Amino acid sequence: MPSDDQAPTLAASVPQPDGTPERLRRQIEFIIEVDQLKNVFRQSPLLAADRRENDAEHSWHLALMTLLLAEYADEPIDRSKVLAMVVLHDLVEIYAGDTFLYDTAASADQEERERAAADRLFAILPNDQRDHFRALWDEFEERASAEARFAKAMDRLQPLLLNYGNRGGTWRTPGVTDADVLARKSVIGDASAELWSYARTLIRTGADHGWVPRAEAGPRS
Amino acid sequence: MPSDDQAPTLAASVPQPDGTPERLRRQIEFIIEVDQLKNVFRQSPLLAADRRENDAEHSWHLALMTLLLAEYADEPIDRSKVLAMVVLHDLVEIYAGDTFLYDTAASADQEERERAAADRLFAILPNDQRDHFRALWDEFEERASAEARFAKAMDRLQPLLLNYGNRGGTWRTPGVTDADVLARKSVIGDASAELWSYARTLIRTGADHGWVPRAEAGPRS
Numbered sequence: 001m002p003s004d005d006q007a008p009t010l011a012a013s014v015p016q017p018d019g020t021p022e023r024l025r026r027q028i029e030f031i032i033e034v035d036q037l038k039n040v041f042r043q044s045p046l047l048a049a050d051r052r053e054n055d056a057e058h059s060w061h062l063a064l065m066t067l068l069l070a071e072y073a074d075e076p077i078d079r080s081k082v083l084a085m086v087v088l089h090d091l092v093e094i095y096a097g098d099t100f101l102y103d104t105a106a107s108a109d110q111e112e113r114e115r116a117a118a119d120r121l122f123a124i125l126p127n128d129q130r131d132h133f134r135a136l137w138d139e140f141e142e143r144a145s146a147e148a149r150f151a152k153a154m155d156r157l158q159p160l161l162l163n164y165g166n167r168g169g170t171w172r173t174p175g176v177t178d179a180d181v182l183a184r185k186s187v188i189g190d191a192s193a194e195l196w197s198y199a200r201t202l203i204r205t206g207a208d209h210g211w212v213p214r215a216e217a218g219p220r221s
Numbered sequence: 222m223p224s225d226d227q228a229p230t231l232a233a234s235v236p237q238p239d240g241t242p243e244r245l246r247r248q249i250e251f252i253i254e255v256d257q258l259k260n261v262f263r264q265s266p267l268l269a270a271d272r273r274e275n276d277a278e279h280s281w282h283l284a285l286m287t288l289l290l291a292e293y294a295d296e297p298i299d300r301s302k303v304l305a306m307v308v309l310h311d312l313v314e315i316y317a318g319d320t321f322l323y324d325t326a327a328s329a330d331q332e333e334r335e336r337a338a339a340d341r342l343f344a345i346l347p348n349d350q351r352d353h354f355r356a357l358w359d360e361f362e363e364r365a366s367a368e369a370r371f372a373k374a375m376d377r378l379q380p381l382l383l384n385y386g387n388r389g390g391t392w393r394t395p396g397v398t399d400a401d402v403l404a405r406k407s408v409i410g411d412a413s414a415e416l417w418s419y420a421r422t423l424i425r426t427g428a429d430h431g432w433v434p435r436a437e438a439g440p441r442s
C-alpha cells in the first residue's frame with residue numbers, strides 16, 4: 001500500500017468522470033498510471049534512432065519477438081501467458097527505475113525496491129487483477145515456469161540484438177567483457193537451445209569484431 | 222515485393238553471422254527492421270512526458286489495456302489473438318507513416334499506401350509467418366471478427382484517454398468538434414457497450430470543460 005511519504009500518482013491528476021463504475025475506474029487509473037513506462041529509459045541504444053530505448057517500446061518489442069520466436073521454445077508454452085508476462089514485466093520500474101544488467105551495485109537492493117514498487121503499483125487495480133498481475137510478475141522474476149523462462153529469454157535476447165546491430169552498444173561499458181555478456185545471457189539457454197546457440201554466435205562475432213573486449217582468461221563458448 | 226527504387230532495409234545494415242539458419246535469419250531481420258516503429262511518431266501527447274507518443278509504445282499500451290479490459294467485450298474473444306493484432310496493427314506505418322485520424326486529405330490514399338507497405342514489410346518473414354501476419358492485419362483493418370473489433374476499440378480508446386488526461390490534446394486541432402470525436406470513436410461501440418458508454422462520458426465531460434469545441438448543430442450522444 002502507498003505510504004504517506006509517496007508522491008501522488010499520475011492517475012490522481014486525471015480525475016475520472018462522476019458515475020464511472022468503481023471497477024472500471026481502477027482499471028482506467030492503472031492504464032493512465034502506466035503511461036510512465038514510456039518515460040523509463042534503458043541503457044540500450046535503438047537501431048532506428050540515435051537515442052536510448054524506453055521500457056514501453058522495449059516491452060512491445062518482446063511481445064513481437066514472442067509472436068515470431070515461440071516455435072523455438074524447448075518446452076510447450078502458452079503463448080498468451082508469455083505475451084502477458086512480457087507486457088507487464090517491467091512495470092515495477094515506473095517506481096523502482098531501470099537497473100542496468102551490468103551494474104552490480106544497483107543490483108544489490110533491486111529485488112527489494114522492485115517488490116515494494118509492485119506492492120504499490122498493482123494495488124491500483126481491482127483485487128482480482130492485482131493478484132493475477134502480481135502472480136504473473138513473481139512467476140516471471142523467479143523463472144518458475146516454461147512461460148517465465150521463455151519471457152526472460154526474450155528479455156535477454158532483445159538488447160543483444162540492439163548491441164550487435166550497434167556494433168557494441170552497452171557491450172562497451174568499461175569493465176564488461178565477452179565472458180560477462182555470456183554469463184548474463186545464459187538464461188536464454190534455459191528456454192531454447194537454438195536461440196542460445198544463435199545468441200552465443202552473436203557474442204562471439206561481436207568479440208571477433210572488437211565490439212566487446214575478450215576476457216583475459218574467461219570462459220569460451 | 223520491394224522494387225528497385227526503395228531504400229535498403231534497416232535489417233540489411235545488420236548482417237547476420239554466417240551459418241545463421243535461413244528461417245531464423247528472416248525472423249531476426251524482421252525483428253531488427255521493426256525497431257523503426259519506435260521512430261514513427263503519432264499526434265497524441267503522452268501523459269507522463271512532454272512529447273508525442275510513438276507507435277511502439279502506443280502498441281504496448283494497447284496490449285496492456287487488452288489484458289485489463291478484455292472482460293468488457295460483448296462477444297467472446299480469443300485474448301491471445303487480440304494481443305497479436307494490437308502488437309502488429311501499426312507495423313505498416315514504418316513505411317507508410319502515421320495518418321492522423323482527423324486528417325481527411327491524407328486518409329484518401331492511406332489504404333493503398335498501407336497495403337503496399339504490408340506487402341513489402343511482411344515479405345521479410347518466412348512465408349508461413351508472412352501469410353499469418355498479413356491475415357491478422359487484414360482482419361484487423363476490415364474489423365472482420367470479434368477480436369478485430371475489440372483490438373480496434375482499444376486503438377480508439379487509448380488516445381481518448383491521453384486527450385482527456387491532457388485536457389484536450391489533439392481534440393484542440395482546428396476544425397475538430399465533439400461531434401467529429403464521437404463519430405471517429407463510435408467503433409468502440411461495435412466491441413463493447415460498456416466501454417463505449419464510458420468513452421461517450423469522457424467526450425461529453427471534455428466538451429463540458431471546453432477541451433473540445435461543441436459542434437454548432439452536431440449530434441448529441
Ligand SMILES: [Ca+2]
Pocket residue numbers: 090098099
Ligand atoms: Ca528490466
